[in-house]
Amino acid sequence: MTSTQxxxxxxxxxxxxxxxxxxxxxxxxxxxxxxxxxxxxxxxARRAEAIRFCTGCPTRAACEELALRAGDGNTRVDDMVRGGLSGTELAAARTAQAERLTTAAAADRDTEGRQLDDLTVKLRTQASTSPDGRCNGGRIHQDENRAEQNRRIRALADQIRQIRTARRARAGWGVAA
Ligand code: SF4
Structure with missing residues (x-):
């Protein structure tokens, strides 16, 4: 992925x-x-080493873009490297690209909002579906079906929790309750 992509x-x-x-x-x-x-x-010396390390990273462009959207870096504090840039370089890039980043962050929130809506509907559908099933002559495999349904519900709940945690973290709420 290039920086433009x-x-x-x-x-x-x-x-x-x-x-x-x-x-x-x-x-x-x-x-x-x-x-x-x-x-x-x-x-x-370590900052230079970290930047060299990032230069060989296959996902450097994506990492830099995430860091910019997350607001990483500070013009006054030189204390980190992410995406191949120092914290001060990230802060300068964020200022230079402020308008674009605001639009990108808004689009991200919209996408996550739609994802949350879709996942919530799927979760409710799963939770309200009877786990009973029939196969091979009508034998009921309730235990297997319930286990599979529980696995699906847990996976959906995990996805919802991850998205909410990321949104809350960006809003400065830290780890989601
Ligand atoms: S900080 Fe980002 S660019 Fe650097 S190695 Fe890790 S993922 Fe890759």
């Missing part, structure tokens, strides 16, 4: 790309963050 891609797709291919998935997270009171000289 990432800009036109919805958040859920960007996140799926990062989840599937992030080079840092097995890396030490400390590589990307400055420790408290860490001297500038050691952070500069």
């Amino acid at each position: 990432a800009r036109h891609t919805r958040r859920a797709v960007l996140q799926a790309a990062v989840d599937a291919s992030a080079r840092c998935a097995a890396a030490d997270p400390d590589l990307f963050f400055r420790a408290e009171n860490e001297p500038q000289i050691t952070w500069q």
